[in-house]
Amino acid sequence: MTAITEFVSYQAEGSVGVVTINNPPVNALSVGVRVGIKGGIEAANADASVTSVVIVCAGRTFIAGADIKEFGKPPQSPSLHEVIGAIETSSKPVVAAIHGTALGGGLETALGCHYRVADKGAKVGLPEVKLGILPGAGGTQRLPRVVGVPMALQMITSGTPIGAKKALEVGLIDEIAGDDLKASAMAFAQKVVDENRPLVKISDRDDKLQEARDNPAMFDEFRKSIARKTRNFEAPENCIKAVQASVDLPFPEGIKRERELFMELMTGEQSISQRYFFFAERQAAKIPDVPKNTPLIDINSAGIIGAGTMGGGIAMNFLQAGIPVKMVETSQEGLDKGIEIIRTNYAATVSKGRMSQDAMDKCMSILSGTINLEDIKDVDIVIEAIFENMEVKKEIFGKLDKICKPGAILATNTSTLDIDEIGEATSRPESVIGLHFFSPANVMKLLEEVRTKKTSKTVMASCMALAKRIGKIPAMVGVCEGFVGNRILHRRSEQSTNLIMEGALPQDVDRVLFDFGLPMGPFAMSDLAGNDVGWRIRQGKGTTSPIADAICELGRFGQKTGSGYYLYKDGSRTPTPDPIVEDIVLKASKDAGIERREISDDEILKRCIYPMINEGAKILEEGIASRPSDIDVIWVYGYGWPIYRGGPMRYADSIGLENVYNTLLEYQEKFGDEFKPAPLLERLVKEGKTFAEA
Numbered sequence: 243m244t245a246i247t248e249f250v251s252y253q254a255e256g257s258v259g260v261v262t263i264n265n266p267p268v269n270a271l272s273v274g275v276r277v278g279i280k281g282g283i284e285a286a287n288a289d290a291s292v293t294s295v296v297i298v299c300a301g302r303t304f305i306a307g308a309d310i311k312e313f314g315k316p317p318q319s320p321s322l323h324e325v326i327g328a329i330e331t332s333s334k335p336v337v338a339a340i341h342g343t344a345l346g347g348g349l350e351t352a353l354g355c356h357y358r359v360a361d362k363g364a365k366v367g368l369p370e371v372k373l374g375i376l377p378g379a380g381g382t383q384r385l386p387r388v389v390g391v392p393m394a395l396q397m398i399t400s401g402t403p404i405g406a407k408k409a410l411e412v413g414l415i416d417e418i419a420g421d422d423l424k425a426s427a428m429a430f431a432q433k434v435v436d437e438n439r440p441l442v443k444i445s446d447r448d449d450k451l452q453e454a455r456d457n458p459a460m461f462d463e464f465r466k467s468i469a470r471k472t473r474n475f476e477a478p479e480n481c482i483k484a485v486q487a488s489v490d491l492p493f494p495e496g497i498k499r500e501r502e503l504f505m506e507l508m509t510g511e512q513s514i515s516q517r518y519f520f521f522a523e524r525q526a527a528k529i530p531d532v533p534k535n536t537p538l539i540d541i542n543s544a545g546i547i548g549a550g551t552m553g554g555g556i557a558m559n560f561l562q563a564g565i566p567v568k569m570v571e572t573s574q575e576g577l578d579k580g581i582e583i584i585r586t587n588y589a590a591t592v593s594k595g596r597m598s599q600d601a602m603d604k605c606m607s608i609l610s611g612t613i614n615l616e617d618i619k620d621v622d623i624v625i626e627a628i629f630e631n632m633e634v635k636k637e638i639f640g641k642l643d644k645i646c647k648p649g650a651i652l653a654t655n656t657s658t659l660d661i662d663e664i665g666e667a668t669s670r671p672e673s674v675i676g677l678h679f680f681s682p683a684n685v686m687k688l689l690e691e692v693r694t695k696k697t698s699k700t701v702m703a704s705c706m707a708l709a710k711r712i713g714k715i716p717a718m719v720g721v722c723e724g725f726v727g728n729r730i731l732h733r734r735s736e737q738s739t740n741l742i743m744e745g746a747l748p749q750d751v752d753r754v755l756f757d758f759g760l761p762m763g764p765f766a767m768s769d770l771a772g773n774d775v776g777w778r779i780r781q782g783k784g785t786t787s788p789i790a791d792a793i794c795e796l797g798r799f800g801q802k803t804g805s806g807y808y809l810y811k812d813g814s815r816t817p818t819p820d821p822i823v824e825d826i827v828l829k830a831s832k833d834a835g836i837e838r839r840e841i842s843d844d845e846i847l848k849r850c851i852y853p854m855i856n857e858g859a860k861i862l863e864e865g866i867a868s869r870p871s872d873i874d875v876i877w878v879y880g881y882g883w884p885i886y887r888g889g890p891m892r893y894a895d896s897i898g899l900e901n902v903y904n905t906l907l908e909y910q911e912k913f914g915d916e917f918k919p920a921p922l923l924e925r926l927v928k929e930g931k932t933f934a935e936a
C-alpha cells in the first residue's frame with residue numbers, strides 16, 4: 243500500500259486500483275484528502291497493472307462533506323473542482339463505494355466518478371442549503387443530469403438526504419452492494435471493464451435535462467411550492483437559479499454560474515449566521531465546567547408525574563427513544579385520559595404515514611401508568627409535570643426523596659418556579675435539575691436544562707446526553723425568573739403591549755415581527771397559547787393589563803375560542819384583524835390618558851428586539867447562560883427565531899452593538915429606565931467588541 247498523503251492511500255488489488263480515504267471522524271474533504279484523492283487517481287492511471295479504480299473510505303462513513311473549518315480561509319490547492327475534474331477525466335473507470343453518508347462535497351466527489359455503488363444503509367444528499375449556501379463543486383450541475391431537474395431541485399433546496407434504495411430508484415447510484423461494500427464495488431468495476439462500457443462523464447450527459455427544457459415553467463411552479471417553507475431565506479432561490487443554469491447553459495458555463503451564485507451566498511449575512519449557528523448548536527451541548535469524561539447515569543426507565551399537556555408530550559419523546567415510561571396521575575380517569583391522548587397522537591401520525599403501526603405499537607407497549615407514586619421507586623429519572631404551584635411541587639419532591647432509589651435524577655418541568663427551592667425540599671438537591679420542555683413537547687426541539695446551585699456534574703452531563711438520545715437540542719442555564727427563554731420573551735411582551743397602548747395595533751406589531759422572520763408575532767402567539775393563561779396569573783398576583791384583561795373578559799381566549807386579539811372564522815387558524823379589538827385598544831389608550839401617535843415599523847422592530855438583546859446581556863453578566871451562542875440556540879429552537887439571523891445575540895453583533903446601545907440610550911431618555919443598557923453591553927461598545935468576543 244502506498245500512502246499518497248497522511249489521509250489517503252493507494253493499492254492495486256488485482257486489476258482494480260483502490261484509493262482509500264482515512265480522515266476520521268467523517269472523512270471531511272480537508273486539503274490533505276483532496277491532494278490524496280487526486281494523487282490516488284493519478285497513481286491508478288499510471289499503474290499498468292490496473293484497469294479500473296474504486297474510491298472507498300475507512301471508518302464509519304464515506305466523505306461526509308467539506309471541512310467546515312476551512313470555510314472563510316484562503317483556498318488551498320487543489321480545489322474540490324480540480325479533484326473532481328481529475329476523477330471525471332480518468333482514463334480508467336472510477337467507481338465510488340459509498341457507506342454511511344455521502345453528503346455535500348462527498349456526494350459531489352461521488353458524482354465525479356463514473357459509477358456509484360452504495361451500502362444498503364447509505365444516505366446521500368447535498369445539505370449545503372442548511373448552512374445558507376449551495377453545493378459549489380458542481381453539485382447543482384451534475385445532480386440534475388443524473389436524477390432529472392424535479393428531483394435535483396427537491397434534494398438541493400431541502401438539503402434532506404435520501405437512502406440507498408431511493409437513490410437507486412432515481413439513478414443516483416448504480417447498484418446496492420452486498421455485505422462487503424469494497425468487494426461489491428470492485429466486482430462492479432471489473433464488470434464495467436469486462437463489458438467494455440463507455441466512460442460516460444456526468445458533465446457530458448443531458449438526456450435528463452430535456453424534461454425541464456420542454457417545460458421551463460417547472461421552475462416557477464417549484465418556487466411556489468416551497469415559498470412558505472423557505473420564506474426570507476436566500477439560499478434556496480440561488481439553488482434554483484443554479485439548477486436552472488444546468489438546463490440553460492453548457493456545463494462549463496453552468497459551473498461558472500454556480501460559482502457566482504455560491505459566492506453571493508458565501509459572503510452574505512445569512513450564511514455567516516447559519517454557519518455560526520451550526521457551531522453554536524454543537525457548542526451548546528458542552529457545559530464549560532463539566533468535564534467531557536464526567537461519569538454518566540444510565541437512563542433506562544422514566545417516571546413522569548402528571549399526564550397533562552406537557553407530561554404526555556414529554557413521555558412521547560422517551561417512548562420513541564425506546565425508554566420505558568411510567569406515568570403517574572392523581573386519578574385513574576386522569577391517567578386513562580392522558581394515555582389515550584398519547585395513543586390518539588400516535589395514531590394520527592401513523593395515519594399520515596409518518597410512523598409505522600409497528601413503531602406505534604412498540605411505543606405503546608413500553609408505556610404504563612399508575613396512580614400510586616410509590617410505583618416509580620425504581621426508575622432512573624423522574625420528570626415532574628404537574629400544574630405550576632410551589633407548595634405542591636415541594637410536597638411531591640419531598641415524597642420522591644423518600645421513594646426514589648439513590649442516584650435517580652429528579653427533574654421538574656416548571657417554567658417559572660425557583661428550582662433551588664424545589665431541590666431544598668429533598669435531602670439530595672444534587673440530584674435535582676430543571677428540564678424545561680417547550681410545548682408541544684413531542685415536537686419542539688429545545689430542551690432548556692436548568693442547573694441549581696447544587697445540581698451535580700454527573701446529573702448535568704447525564705441530562706445533556708439524555709437530550710441527544712430523545713432527539714432534543716439542549717442548552718444549560720441557571721435559575722432565574724423565566725430562565726433564559728421566557729425571561730427574554732417577557733421583555734418583548736412588555737414592549738408589544740406598550741406599543742399598542744401608544745399607537746400601534748396588534749396586527750402592526752405582528753406583521754413587523756413576522757416579516758423579520760419569526761413564525762408569528764406576540765399577539766398571534768398569545769392567541770395560540772391561550773390568553774387566559776396570563777389572565778389567571780395576573781388575577782393570582784393581583785396585577786392588571788388593560789387591553790389583555792378586556793380581551794379575556796369578553797371570553798376571547800384565542801384560537802381555542804375562535805377569537806382573541808384576532809378573529810378565527812369557522813375554525814380557521816388564520817388571524818383576521820377585528821374592529822372590536824381596535825375599539826378596546828383605542829379605549830385603553832384614552833383611559834390611560836395616552837395620546838396615540840403613528841409608530842413606524844422601524845420603531846416597532848427596535849422596541850421589541852433591542853430590549854431582548856439587552857436582557858441577554860444581563861443574563862450573560864449574571865452567568866445564567868455561559869455563552870451568547872447558548873442564548874441564540876434557545877431562541878432559534880424554542881421560539882422560532884430565524885436561523886438566518888443567527889439568534890438575538892448574533893443579530894446584535896451583525897447590526898453592530900454600538901447601534902443597539904445608542905438606540906437603547908435614546909429610548910431610555912424617551913420612555914424610561916427599562917431601556918437602560920446593560921453594563922456588559924456598555925463595556926463591549928467601549929472596547930469595540932462583539933458578544934462573540936466577550
Ligand SMILES: NC(=O)c1ccc[n+]([C@@H]2O[C@H](COP(=O)([O-])OP(=O)(O)OC[C@H]3O[C@@H](n4cnc5c(N)ncnc54)[C@H](O)[C@@H]3O)[C@@H](O)[C@H]2O)c1
Pocket residue numbers: 547548549550551552553570571572576626627628629630631638655656657658678679680681
Ligand atoms: N403548557 C406549557 O406550554 C408549558 C411549557 C413548559 C412548561 N410547562 C410546565 O409544565 C408543568 C405542567 O404543565 P401542563 O401545561 O402540562 O399542565 P396540565 O394542567 O395540562 O397537566 C398537569 C397534570 O398534572 C396532574 N397532576 C396534578 N397534581 C398531580 C399529582 N400530585 N400527581 C400526579 N399528577 C398530578 C393533573 O391531573 C394534570 O393532568 C407546569 O409546571 C408548567 O409550568 C408548561
